[in-house]
Amino acid sequence: MSAKIIDFASAATAASDGLVIEGIHTTYDRVDVLTGVSLRVLPGQITCILGANGAGKSTLIRSILGLTPAYRGRIRFNGEDITRLPTHRIVSRGIACIPEGRKVFAKLSVEENLRAGAYLEPSAREIAHRLEHVYAVFPRLAERAGQLAGTMSGGEQAMVSIGRGMMAAPQLLIIDEPSLGLSPLYVKENFAVIERLHSFGSTVLLVEQNVHQTLAIAHRGYVLAQGHVVAEGSARELADNPRVKEAYFG
Numbered sequence: 001m002s003a004k005i006i007d008f009a010s011a012a013t014a015a016s017d018g019l020v021i022e023g024i025h026t027t028y029d030r031v032d033v034l035t036g037v038s039l040r041v042l043p044g045q046i047t048c049i050l051g052a053n054g055a056g057k058s059t060l061i062r063s064i065l066g067l068t069p070a071y072r073g074r075i076r077f078n079g080e081d082i083t084r085l086p087t088h089r090i091v092s093r094g095i096a097c098i099p100e101g102r103k104v105f106a107k108l109s110v111e112e113n114l115r116a117g118a119y120l121e122p123s124a125r126e127i128a129h130r131l132e133h134v135y136a137v138f139p140r141l142a143e144r145a146g147q148l149a150g151t152m153s154g155g156e157q158a159m160v161s162i163g164r165g166m167m168a169a170p171q172l173l174i175i176d177e178p179s180l181g182l183s184p185l186y187v188k189e190n191f192a193v194i195e196r197l198h199s200f201g202s203t204v205l206l207v208e209q210n211v212h213q214t215l216a217i218a219h220r221g222y223v224l225a226q227g228h229v230v231a232e233g234s235a236r237e238l239a240d241n242p243r244v245k246e247a248y249f250g
């Protein structure tokens, strides 16, 4: 009887565990790129991964998504071991990724772009419900629903690509270097978009090189250098941590 109660309790904890990465090692061509990375993304928070070029940020995303699986260590999502699941199964567990470069389908309308993000969802009613949610988060997209996405501004295209990710109704949204290649004005707008997304309850893993703006919106973060975590803590702790600067400038 008591064992059953304990089972229920741990199942409840696991279901709200979020993403837990324990000591993963990932390799390309037998060269280890990630060497014992551990981190945690708590539900409802913005967690960031900072690090210079080549630190291993993209590889970490590839490992979470099962594109380049970790050969050692463990990745759990809401209590389930997903380390070696194929990518489509990981996606079906509720993890979506907005890749670097935030490509939109330029010749499709904003709404068609958004609908493309829900291609796994068979119910028209559910899709309409998700669209409504995206439009509530980003009213600008509702105003421009019929406009060709390729004619939107850089900042608006960033909204379209994030909105498309939201259409999969993910429990965890990974956003890879959203400010890469954007002008300063759009970078600012882009971070505001992510903050707004979070204020509507989304859990975000934000991978970025833009330290200041990232720490201004994140709750917690990790700094990667040469394939391992060199600093972690609350955004405020990281902002004051000299290792953050070191990780970027050596």
Ligand SMILES: Nc1ncnc2c1ncn2[C@@H]1O[C@H](COP(=O)(O)OP(=O)(O)OP(=O)(O)O)[C@@H](O)[C@H]1O
Residues within 6 Å of the ligand: 028, 029, 033, 051, 052, 053, 054, 055, 056, 057, 058, 059, 060, 209
């Ligand atoms: N497909 C691959 N084959 C071999 N080595 C790779 C491959 N992809 C990445 N690497 C190497 O792995 C290391 C980490 O690269 P990764 O792309 O994960 O870094 P990053 O932190 O995302 O960098 P950036 O910010 O420049 O994208 C680099 O030394 C890189 O050259």
